[in-house]
Amino acid sequence: MKHLDDYRDSDAVRRLADAIENVATRPWTIMEVCGGQTHAIVRFGLDTLLPEKLTLVHGPGCPVCVTPAHLIDAAIEIARRPGVILCSFGDMLRVPGTKDDLFRAKSEGADVRFVYSPIDALQIAIENPDREVVFFAVGFETTAPANGMALRQAKALQVKNFSVICSHVVVPPAMEAVLSAPDNRVQGFLAAGHVCAIMGWEEYVPIAAKYHVPIVVTGFEPVDILQGILLCVRQLEDGLATVENQYARWVNREGNTPAQQIIREVFRIIPREWRGIGEIPQSGFGLSEAYADFDAERRFGLTREPVREADSGCISGLILQGRKKPDQCPHFGTICTPEHPVGATMVSDEGACAAYYRYRRSEEEVPE
C-alpha cells in the first residue's frame, strides 16, 4: 500500500493545490468524466482545496447511473421468470427502474445474486445447467473486456444456459454530447484513467481538436486528480487544447490491445440511451452477430420499448452533463436520499448525488 500512500500524501496534495492557485488567473470549468473521480474528489474534499474561480462539474461516467430504466425493467422481468438466476454487480441492485428495483424482485422470491466478476456468473451457469443464468453486463470500456471474456468462454465451452443483458456504454461520444450541447459550459476534461487504460488516448485527439478543449487522462487518487487539474488549467491558461496523460503509470497511447481485440470480437457499436440524457449515437456496445445468441433480451423475447419515465423532478440528467450540481436540486437530501433515491445518481456510490450525500451533507456546517 506504500504505492497508494504516495498518491495520498498530504504535502504533495498541498503543493499541487498551491500550484493550481498560482497558475489559474481566470475562471474555468473542468469536468471529471468518471464517477470514480467524482467519488474521490468529494471523499477527499479536493474541490475545497481549489481556488474559487475553478469549478469542477461531474460527468456522465457512472455506469450504474446511466443505465436506462427500461433495461433495469427488463432485468427485473427476466429475473422473475421461473428457473432464472439473474447475476449482477452489487451496486446495480438498488437502482430503480420505472417501478421496482432488483432488490425488490429478490425479496419477492426472484433468484438475484450479486457477483464480483462476470466469470462468477458464467461459473454459476456451468454449475446450474438446468437454470437460465443471465448476467446484467453494465459498464464502460473498462468492464467490457471482462464481460467479453466471459462470453468468449461461454461460447468456447458451449454453455447454452448463459446470456447477458448488454448495457455497455462508451465514453468519447458522451463527451462529444456534452460539448455539443448549446448551453455547454465545460472547458476542459479530466478523462477517465481506467477507460483509457483499455482504450488508450488516441481517440481523444480529434475531440480535443474539434472542440478546442484540453483533455487530460487522469487517475483516481488525490495526487492524480490535482495533477490532472493542474495540467488542464495550464493548457486553458495558455490557450492550448491537446490530450495529455497524467496517468502514464497505467495508460499509453494505444491502450490494451488484447482487451480491445476481445471488445471488437464480442461487441459492436450501437446507439445507446443514457438515462437522464437520452440517446447518444454510436455510444454503446451491443453484442456482435457472432454472439447474438447470448442476448438475453432476444432469448427471453423481450422487445425494447422506449419507456418514458414519469417526471419525478429529478435533475440527474443535468447533473450527468455537468449543467447542475447535486446540491442545486430541491429534492437533494429531502425526498431524495440513498434510502429512497429518486434518480440513479443517488443510488450508485459513484453517482454524484450519493457522493455529496455521503460526504458533504451539511458541509457548510462542518467547522474549520
Next chain:
Amino acid sequence: MKDSTISCPIPHDEGGTVQLSHGSGGVMMHRLLDEIIFPSLGDSPVCAHHDGAVLPATGGRLAFTTDSYVVRPRFFPGGDIGSMAVHGTVNDLAMCGARPLCLSVGLILEEGLPLNELRRIMESLHTAATGAGIQVVTGDTKVVDRGKGDGIFINTSGIGIVEHSLEIGPAAIREGDAILLSGDIGRHGIAVLAARESLDFETTIQSDSALLHEPVLALLAAGLPVHCLRDLTRGGLAAALKELMLDSHLTARIREVDIPVETQVRGACEMLGLDPLHVANEGRMIAILPEESVEEAISVLSEFPVTQNALRIGTIAGEQKGRVVLESIVGTRRVVEMLHGEQLPRIC
C-alpha cells in the same frame, strides 16, 4: 442427564445431519441435546432438562443483553458463528461496564446441517464461554425445514453484574472527552468476505472476533472515569461513532491518519470499493473518557493482547450536532454518515 438411558432406533453416526425430527421434542431431540449440545458445553447447564435456570441473586445492578447471530460462511478465518455468539454478547455486557455472569443459547438449526459442524460450533462456543469465565445456563433448540434457515442461527442472551457506580453510556459523554480505539479496524468484515465462496481472492486476514470484557474491567478497576464504551459491529467504526453522537447530540472529530487499518484489509477495501470505516468488526471497541485519563487508559489497555494497540483517534467537540467529522488524510474535512444498507462493491 449424563446417565440418560434413552436409546434411539434411528442410526446416528458421526457424519449425520440435522433432521426435522431433531426438533420434534421427542427422542431424537433428546439425543441431539445429550450427545452433542450438552456435552460440548462442558459441565451440564444448570437448566439441563428443565425449563429455566435458577441463579443466585446478588445485590447491586445487573446488565442484561441479547443478540442473534447469522453469518455466512459459518466458519471463517479467526472464528466461527459459535465463538462469535459468545464474543458478541459478552462484549455487549462489557460495554455496559458489566462483568459477565452467564449466558443463554438459543439454536435454530436447519434440516440438513451436518452434525459434525454443529459439534464444532458448539465446542467453539463452549471454548469462548470458558474463555470469558462464564457458563451457558439455559438454552433452546429448534429445527426448521431445509431452505428455511441458513444452516444455523444462534441467539445468546447474557447477564452481567455492574460492580461500579459509573453511568456508562452516550449520556455521559462530555465535550473535550478523548476517543480511544482499541486496535485496527475492518478485519472481521474482510475475513468473512474473503471466506465466502464467491470471492476469489486470498488473504491471510483473520477475523478480529475476540472478548473485550477483561480490558474493560481493567479500565474500571483502575478507577478510570469511563464515560462511554461501544463495540464496533456490522456498521463499523462509522456507525458506532455516529450512533453515539446522535444519542449524545455532540460532535466527534476524528483524524483519518490515526485510524489503523491493516495493509491487507486496506488492499481488499481498495479493490472492492469499500470504506474500512464501514467494514464490520467483532473484537474492537471505542472508549470515550476525559482527556486527563487518556494516558493511563492506553497504558491499561496495552496490557491485553486484544487491545494492545489501543490509541487515540479523536476528540468530542461541543457543537450540538450529532455528527462525526473526519479530517481526511489530505487534511480536508468531511462528515461521516451511517450507511443506509450493506456496502455494495462497485462496478469499476
